[in-house]
Amino acid sequence: MRIAIVGGGVAGTLTANYLAMRLREELRSKKLEILLISEREKMLYEPGLLYLIFNRVEEKDIVKELKLLLDPGVKLLIGKAEKLDLENQKVLMKNESIDYDYLVIATGSRIVPEEIPGLVETGHWFYDLEGAKRLRNELANFKKGKVVVSVMGIPHKCPVAPIEVTFLLHDFFKLHGIRKDVEIVYTYPVNRVFTMGNVSELVEQMFADRKISSRLFFNPVEVDAKKKEIVTLEGEREKFDLLVAIPPHKGAKIIIDSGINEDGWVPTEKFTLKVKGYDNVFALGDTTDLPISKAGSVAHFQAEVLAENISAEIKGLPPTARYFGKAMCFIETGFDEATYIWFDYETPPRFVKPNKFTHWMKIAYNRMFWLTARGIL
Ligand SMILES: Cc1cc2nc3c(=O)[nH]c(=O)nc-3n(C[C@H](O)[C@H](O)[C@H](O)COP(=O)(O)OP(=O)(O)OC[C@H]3O[C@@H](n4cnc5c(N)ncnc54)[C@H](O)[C@@H]3O)c2cc1C
Structure with a gap:
């Protein structure tokens, strides 16, 4: 059995790591492969760009080798996926075709x-x-x-x-x-x-x-x-x-080329994160068409739901986890103060008065992000 995950950003990497942690036995007995397909060898922590432009962090602080962030149970394939053939359950690469039992689309968004x-x-x-x-x-x-x-x-x-x-x-x-x-x-x-x-x-x-x-x-x-x-x-x-x-912004080119959506946003069911019309295909992170922010925190909360449900199905348990639109964003309001907002599909954003403590929490989180990416935090 194979779970193919396309896209090695926050969404894909976290999903792969969470799945590996939940499916340790299945991986050990070689009944399962978790394959992460990424066109890039490195992951960029995009929130760090806000600090890089003011010379407060350097490139080395916000870019890391993807292979160093992955659980040993995850197989990494570096290469660009050319097409997603959802009807025949295949990911088409330049020179090979990869079959899957479950597909997770985590191809993000891009600036145009x-x-x-x-x-x-x-x-x-x-x-x-x-x-x-x-x-x-x-x-x-x-x-x-x-x-x-x-x-x-x-x-x-x-x-x-x-x-x-x-x-x-x-x-x-x-x-x-x-x-x-x-x-x-x-x-x-x-x-x-x-x-x-x-x-x-x-x-x-x-x-x-x-x-x-x-x-x-x-x-x-x-x-x-x-x-x-x-x-x-x-x-x-x-x-x-x-x-x-x-x-x-637009969604990834592969979504357009595969005829899934002309702007690249994947039609996604808001609670289960299933791609509409498919029981074994899921989408998360920036690539979805969900009415929620395109944010790393969203990808993080969604990855937890997906990993719980896909691993439950594989183990023959009921997949009962749901994503309710949970999102959390820090807002830097200066170099020494910040606030944060949290909200979901139903609840409008709440926030605290901008303060120094929240700013330092954000700075600390920027450093700890690499633990989050590994699925540890
Ligand atoms: C300046 C800035 C500041 C931000 N600040 C915050 C913040 O403070 N808090 C927050 O929560 N979020 C923040 N974000 C948003 C956050 O970075 C994104 O929402 C998050 O990275 C989305 O993750 P993703 O994995 O869905 O997409 P991405 O990180 O874009 O990853 C998608 C991956 O898929 C790959 N891919 C695409 N097509 C293919 C293909 N055909 N084959 C193989 N691989 C493919 C891409 O190369 C990419 O590596 C910020 C973003 C920016 C730009």
Whole structure:
């Protein structure tokens, strides 16, 4: 019997490790193989990118070899899966076809900055490693002018990261004594600064206290490279000296190529995480179409549910675990304070007043993440 997991990010790695821990006997007797297929040899801890751009962590702190994170019971195959053939229960690689009994789709999401003309040439972002390294250099040399943080599409990974970077930019310029020379503008596609009402009120007040202005209902379609302006669907324009964009996102190409969904989001049943129409195929993490944040914490809670249910089925036990939309996100509101929100499908977000203790919890968690990835914490 084989469980194939496609995608070696947080979602795939945690699922593989949790399954190996639950199915130790089956692995030992060679009745079962847990196969993790990853196109990358390394895992990037994406939340660390927020600190890398301010030179507070280095690449070596946030990138680790995947093979060092895996339980010995998990077999790793490095390679790009070309197609998922759900009808015939096969994962097609370039030169081989892999049969599975259970499939877990954990192919994540990706940024597509090329879909906004002018953005690649003129803009910056911190949503991948290369972009974050470029932005780090740009910020180190930035002395005065207008910085625009612009969210260019929803959904995107980590809904709170654009807010966090805006607060941290404010603190960064303050620490360097140039805040008075820098204007900070935040743009967002809907009619408030964040999709969730009460969090939005908190952030709006904090933006006002820090003299950060915002433009709402702002839907960029182009970046005018010559004039250094963002152009919106409605024809509005916003000038910038430094553009920190949150580029539009799509699901993985393999989901589109396999005809599962044209935007790459996998139709997923919200409680069982089964791919709709299939009893032995599951999806978790950023790749799903679920009405919940695309966040590592979500992937973590979902991995626990999947591992419990798949291992129960294999052992002939009832698979009764359910995912109720549990999510938890820290929000850095500066270099020495943070809050966090927690919510689920039914419960709107609750949060604490921004404080130093929560910030240090987040910093500690950043270091402990590698234990989480191994399935230990
Ligand atoms: C700047 C930033 C800050 C963030 N901060 C936080 C935070 O504070 N808290 C939080 O909870 N979340 C945060 N997130 C979000 C979090 O990082 C993601 O939600 C999480 O990584 C999703 O995990 P995933 O495994 O679903 O997807 P990914 O991490 O994207 O992994 C998917 C993997 O699948 C692989 N893959 C795709 N297609 C194929 C294929 N065809 N064959 C083989 N492999 C394939 C990819 O290469 C990738 O390795 C942040 C994200 C960013 C960008």
